[in-house]
Amino acid sequence: DQQVKQNSPSLSVQEGRISILNCDYTNSMFDYFLWYKKYPAEGPTFLISISSIKDKNEDGRFTVFLNKSAKHLSLHIVPSQPGDSAVYFCAASERGYQKVTFGTGTKLQVIP
């Protein structure tokens, strides 16, 4: 049972445009959500997070939106840059990071 789902395995976006990566979850007990970025031959690196008490968190070009009623979160990258090309994992946890469940990942390609 996949509790965190990323339904788009891949996404291509032109440089300078907005990238929107989506994530759905089923466990209503999740109270913390994270996005990780992964380059080939490297481990995932933390990008941005959001608590369930918020609906938006912004860090530079990256913004995460949380819609609790729809059990949906999204990552917006504006403007997209070629260096953003990577696999992005959505993750969720309950009880403050005690256990983290990851999605299957979305491969983003930003075309120059």
Added chain:
Amino acid sequence: EAQVTQNPRYLITVTGKKLTVTCSQNMNHEYMSWYRQDPGLGLRQIYYSMNVEVTDKGDVPEGYKVSRKEKRNFPLILESPSPNQTSLYFCASRQFNQPQHFGDGTRLSIL
């Protein structure tokens, strides 16, 4: 430099030959975890440890063992590897209520 170090990075071995993947972190983190990444399945947790001598099963623990004798080290042991354990493995560490830091991964092929 703060880091999580895994060894080896690549290993090809045969069914039934015991192997250990080492993981070491230099950030004095209490929490450490092992994950495996498989196509279409994302990252799945194998085992985790909340402190020295405290370990617990994750989502896919079958066929694996771990130990946490020291805070910095968290080795993953495959006593009798099988082909279905061919995968990309990641070790991670974190401090309480902080995001995880991941190692660069170990690609295991079991023939």
